[in-house]
Amino acid sequence: MTETRLTAVLTALAEQSRPATIDPATWRKGKRRRRIRVVTAVAAVLMVIAAGPLLLSGSGWQSMPPADQQRPIVPSRVYPPLTGEDTIVEAPGGPAAILVAGDRELRGSDIWGWEGRSLIVGQNGSYRLARTVGETTAGAGGLLLSPDGRYLAGMPWIEGTHWPSSGEQQVAIVDLSTGKAVLHSGGGPVAWAPDGRSILVEESVPDRPQWVGSLRLLDVQTGELRQLPPVNGRARAGNYAAFSADGARLAIATETDLYVIGLGDSSWRKLATLSSRDRIAGPGAWLPDGSRIAVYYIGGCEEPPCDETQLSQRLFQVEYLDAQTGQPTAGPQLAPAMGLAARMLGWQRDGDAVVAVYSPEMDAVRRTGDTYWSETDWWTVGGVELLEFRADGSRHRLVELPASALFVEVPADLLDRFGGPSPTVFEGAVRIVLAVYWPVGQVGELCLVIVIASVVTGWRRRRRRQRNVTGNEV
Amino acid sequence: MEADRASFEVYVQARTAALSRVAYLLTGDHHLAEDLVQQTFLRVAGVWQRVAAQGDPDPYVRRVLYHQHVSWWRQARRLTQVSLSGADRPVDDRADQIGVTLVVQRALAKLAPKQRAALVLRYFEDLTEAQTAEILGCRVGTVKSQVRDGLARLRQLAPELADLLEVKA
Incomplete structure (x- = not known):
């Protein structure tokens, strides 16, 4: 009964109310308010997404430097770069310890005009981006680090350079300590000489890009060019030249022959015949004493067609050729590398080899008659590992690379200095998490721009309309 | 879109008086009650299509009304100082x-x-x-x-x- 009384009292009280006068424009205003709220919320989320990496990268929150700055060390783990990571031009990080190129967050986006954003980890632990107009490789015909890590060589599409309007083939040499780039004529980069003062460049023949073009030795300080003897034949892009450790000889491999050029007197001679299954092992093919040249013999699918599985199971067995006679000879017994391709960077003092081993891209196929197919092309490679092949037959990973890494390059002078400190686990985790949403972040940043532009445009349009209405009423 | 708008306006016409009574009990003030109902309809208009598609809009509208009322109180605590017409x-x-x-x-x-x-x-x-x-x-x-x-x-x-x-x- 009393419940009924309270209800009755409340009802009586409610009867004193007056029906609200509802604005006839409630529907339009409500819809508009909803739109504004949604846009604001989306913009806020996008700003958080975009601002996170930018704040982290701009806060000076960088990797831990090596304990001994006088003895640079290659970090044991490399994490992905942040979205707004400084570039080598914006904030030079000094000489490099390692260079990683690849896909996803290492690829960049055409939205901003840079499709290549290779990561350079400095000898001081800094993370910097080397941005290029297109996707690029590291080591295999793309970006090359000088032996001391101070210079980065590449085609003149690196940030800070301009592609020559004349169409002349040039090489860009970027000083990683200053961020300054210098262009030199003579051709694109092939391999650094061991002393780091000169680099082998090649001016390719336009209608025969896979043939060895005109080879020259470029002095990077003076820009002086020295023409080398001509070598005729098709070469495997990104892997056909190797300097001896003393810099006195240069091995050039075509698909059929191995030549040795004496750099003192510009002499040259054919050292050996190569089969389709033979490859010069890489820029570190010469053994340190200069007596032998390492060659990979490929087991598995070499003659097309080869599917992804077959390409991933190829075996690269090291063999040695006498540098004087070209005859097979003995050398360190290394386990074979398995994968799409292998590229020997060099040798350590204890006789172990440092090798980048590539795996094929998903669904990669080598088709019959595909004359442009390259086993170290950006579109063919799907992953990379940097391994140490020991003389006892064992293999060990030297650096843990980001999942999106496709190519890796280490300065020749640092091949004995692995195992250095990496960013903290926390920083690494953040970098990995941010890399996961890298594509989303890119699209998000674009959406943010579009949303802001739309809001501003809509606001101006409404203002104009209101002004017109007011003017008409007046 | 026009159908949604028409159904919304029908709903507003039908329910304004009832919601005004509740709003008055909650606020104790005719003007605040009117504001509360107006704000509620503004919010509901933005999502009307979804609300109407679920069937009876009343539960959602009522929820918005009550939450809006509490939200006002939290923001300015002005509802604690309402001047009652009969106070x-x-x-x-x-x-x-x-x-x-x-x-x-x-x-x-x-x-x-x-x-x-x-x-x-x-x-x-x-x-x-x-x-x-x-x-x-x-x-x-x-x-x-x-x-x-x-x-x-x-x-x-x-x-x-x-x-x-x-x-x-």
Whole structure:
């Protein structure tokens, strides 16, 4: 009964109310308010997404430097770069310890005009981006680090350079300590000489890009060019030249022959015949004493067609050729590398080899008659590992690379200095998490721009309309 | 789009008076009640298509109304200082209908908004505890305690209504 009384009292009280006068424009205003709220919320989320990496990268929150700055060390783990990571031009990080190129967050986006954003980890632990107009490789015909890590060589599409309007083939040499780039004529980069003062460049023949073009030795300080003897034949892009450790000889491999050029007197001679299954092992093919040249013999699918599985199971067995006679000879017994391709960077003092081993891209196929197919092309490679092949037959990973890494390059002078400190686990985790949403972040940043532009445009349009209405009423 | 707009306007026309009554009980002020109903319809308009598609819009609209009311209180606490239209009138000790109404009105204004909302939902809108909990976005136990505390507070504020307030919370 009393419940009924309270209800009755409340009802009586409610009867004193007056029906609200509802604005006839409630529907339009409500819809508009909803739109504004949604846009604001989306913009806020996008700003958080975009601002996170930018704040982290701009806060000076960088990797831990090596304990001994006088003895640079290659970090044991490399994490992905942040979205707004400084570039080598914006904030030079000094000489490099390692260079990683690849896909996803290492690829960049055409939205901003840079499709290549290779990561350079400095000898001081800094993370910097080397941005290029297109996707690029590291080591295999793309970006090359000088032996001391101070210079980065590449085609003149690196940030800070301009592609020559004349169409002349040039090489860009970027000083990683200053961020300054210098262009030199003579051709694109092939391999650094061991002393780091000169680099082998090649001016390719336009209608025969896979043939060895005109080879020259470029002095990077003076820009002086020295023409080398001509070598005729098709070469495997990104892997056909190797300097001896003393810099006195240069091995050039075509698909059929191995030549040795004496750099003192510009002499040259054919050292050996190569089969389709033979490859010069890489820029570190010469053994340190200069007596032998390492060659990979490929087991598995070499003659097309080869599917992804077959390409991933190829075996690269090291063999040695006498540098004087070209005859097979003995050398360190290394386990074979398995994968799409292998590229020997060099040798350590204890006789172990440092090798980048590539795996094929998903669904990669080598088709019959595909004359442009390259086993170290950006579109063919799907992953990379940097391994140490020991003389006892064992293999060990030297650096843990980001999942999106496709190519890796280490300065020749640092091949004995692995195992250095990496960013903290926390920083690494953040970098990995941010890399996961890298594509989303890119699209998000674009959406943010579009949303802001739309809001501003809509606001101006409404203002104009209101002004017109007011003017008409007046 | 036009059909949605038409159905919304029909709904507004049909429900404005009822919602105004609830809003008045919650705010105790004609102007605030009008604002509350207006704000509620503004919010509902933005999502009307989705709300209407679910069937009966009433539960959602009611939820928006009550939450908007609590939100106002949280933002400015202005609803705690509402001026009741009948607050200055002398209270009739004989506890006749008019007098009781005025006393309840004044006492309601001094309750916390959630307590007021719980009492209005339970005793004016005649909803169950479960329905009240759903609208307020809380557990049934919370509704029970809000009602119990609200009634206790009313008794404290208006001892003359003790008989009226002997209800089962």
